[in-house]
Amino acid sequence: MSSQLTPAIVFDPVTGLDMRDVAVRPAGPGxxxxxxxxxxxxxxxxxxxSGDWPADRPLVLGHEAAGVVTATGPDITSVQPGDHVVLSWFAPCRRCNRCAAGQAWLCTGTKALANTLPNGSTPFTGADGAEVWPYLGLGAFTGRLVVPESAAVRVPDELPFDIGALLGCSVTTGVGAVMNTADVRPGQSAVVIGTGGVGLSVVMGLRLLGADPIVAVDLSAERLALARRFGATHTLDGAEDVAVWCQEHLGGADYAFEAIGSPKVIETLPRMLAPGGAAVLVGMTPTGSTGSFDLFDLADQGKRILGCNYGSSVGEVDIPKLARLYLSGLLPLDELVGRTRPLAEAAQAFADLRSNTGARTVLRP
Ligand SMILES: NC(=O)c1ccc[n+]([C@@H]2O[C@H](COP(=O)([O-])OP(=O)(O)OC[C@H]3O[C@@H](n4cnc5c(N)ncnc54)[C@H](O)[C@@H]3O)[C@@H](O)[C@H]2O)c1
Ligand SMILES: [Zn+2]
Ligand SMILES: [Zn+2]
Structure with missing residues (x-):
């Protein structure tokens, strides 16, 4: 089989965002x-x-996707052509100590963060013959791609592709933050700051596990209305002093989830907490960000700060589990799919995200 041409949304650090044809090579071993x-x-x-995370090479963007297997390398056993899959953007190496300990979300051998496949290669080549690299080892804003076996997680055929796409990142991260990272129990209180695709998934996870009350905070009234539909019992405008509100109305929250990636907001989380409470850092800040907390309060009140990569999820376990929860009606993911747009409208899709329009915009190649 030879390379195939496919349109792709590429971010080039020199020329910016564009749609161009790239050649995708066939799947190799693994x-x-x-x-x-x-x-x-x-x-x-x-x-x-936006440059929060500077790119040093042209990248095919996109890391939250679902599709169909078209071909497999020589040694692949877990999927076959025709299978429906959700793509995991943190493809674990399955060999490092963290993977062996069942903590794939902490894998130290993955090449995903280096924006390459496990062997250091890219499947994409531009028209000029220059390499174009897969963002987070996927590069999913394209018609076709090649991924490592551990990134292709089989899901039931009846799972709609739009929903499957959201299982690739926002839902697995947000629901996983609640189920895995925090391990929330029924009746515990939680505040969620930032209710985009990830924060709304946190709200859904909290509802599923029976948290109460669930306080959602955002600057967008539209997003807060969605949060109510997904299970928030209270909504607050982000301009309010959320920490004061939490202490006055809840005596502090058991959990405070940050799903923006704002250092300023993260610094306010411990003040929202009850003694023994935990702040869960789900949002990703610009690289190099630092923050400060009242260290005496943290120690004295036994407060905890939990980092959360990919919802502390093992893709091959958690993605099928979330698919089953959706199919049995326990996760209202249909409403998390916002506008759907063709790939050519990627720039408008980024504008949707910047302006907090609707829920999650989904591109359909
Ligand atoms: N931990 C992980 O593995 C992981 C996975 C996916 C995404 N993320 C990160 O999670 C964050 C959220 O992603 P998303 O796709 O949901 O983003 P999004 O842009 O859809 O949502 C962010 C929300 O935060 C709100 N917001 C912004 N500033 C605010 C403020 N000061 N107070 C209250 N609300 C505010 C916005 O109105 C918006 O609704 C990003 O930083 C993303 O990189 C982390
Ligand atoms: Zn590993
Ligand atoms: Zn993501």
């Missing part, structure tokens, strides 16, 4: 070729476009 059917637009793509 790899799977995928036809992408839907790809959500996540703030982690926008962090690249």
């Amino acid at each position: 790899e799977v070729a995928i036809e992408v059917r839907a790809a959500g637009v996540c703030h982690s793509d926008l962090h690249i476009v």
Whole structure:
């Protein structure tokens, strides 16, 4: 089989965002070729476009996607052509100590963060013959791509592709933050600051596990209305002093989830907490950000700060589990799919994200 041309949304650090044709090479050993059917637009793509996370090479953006397996490398056993898959953007190496300990979200051997496949290569080549690299090892804003086997998680055929796409990042991260990172119990209180695709998924996870009350905070009234539909019992405008509100009305929250990536907001989390409470850092700040907390209060009140990569999820376990929860009606993910747009409207999809329009915009290649 030879390379195939496919349109792709590329962020080039010199020339910016554009749509161009790239050639995708066939799947090699340990790899799977995928036809992408839907790809959500996540703030982690926008962090690249906005320069929060500087890119040093042209990247095919997109890391929240679902599709169909079209071909497999010689040694692949977990999927076959025709299978529906959700793509995991943190493809674990399955060999490091963290992977062996069942903590794939902490894998130290993954090449995803280096924006390459596990062997250091890219499947994409531009028209000029120059390499174009897969963001987070996927590069899903394209019609076709090649991923490592551990990034292609099989899901039931009846799972809609738009929903599958959101399972690739926002839902697995947000619901996982609640179920895995925090391990919230029924009746515990929680505040969620930032209710985009990730924060709304946190709210959904809290409702699923029976947290109460669930306080959602955002600057967008539209997003807060969605948060109510997903289970928030209270909503607050982000301009309010949320910490004061939490102490006055809850005696402090058991959990405070940050799903923006704002150092200033993160610094306010411990003041929202009850003694023994935990702040969960889900939002990703610009690289190099630092923050400060009242250290005496943290120690004296036994407060905790929990980092949360990918919802502390093991893709091959958690993604099928979330798919089953959706299919049995326990996660209202249909309403998390906002506008759907063709790939050519990626720039408008980023504008949707910047302006907090609707829920999650999904691109359909
Ligand atoms: N931990 C992970 O593994 C992981 C995975 C995916 C995304 N993320 C990160 O999570 C964050 C959220 O992603 P998203 O796609 O949901 O983004 P988004 O842009 O859709 O949502 C962010 C929300 O925060 C709100 N907001 C902004 N400033 C605010 C403030 N001061 N007070 C209250 N609300 C405010 C916005 O109105 C918006 O609704 C990003 O930083 C993203 O990179 C982390
Ligand atoms: Zn994401
Ligand atoms: Zn590993």
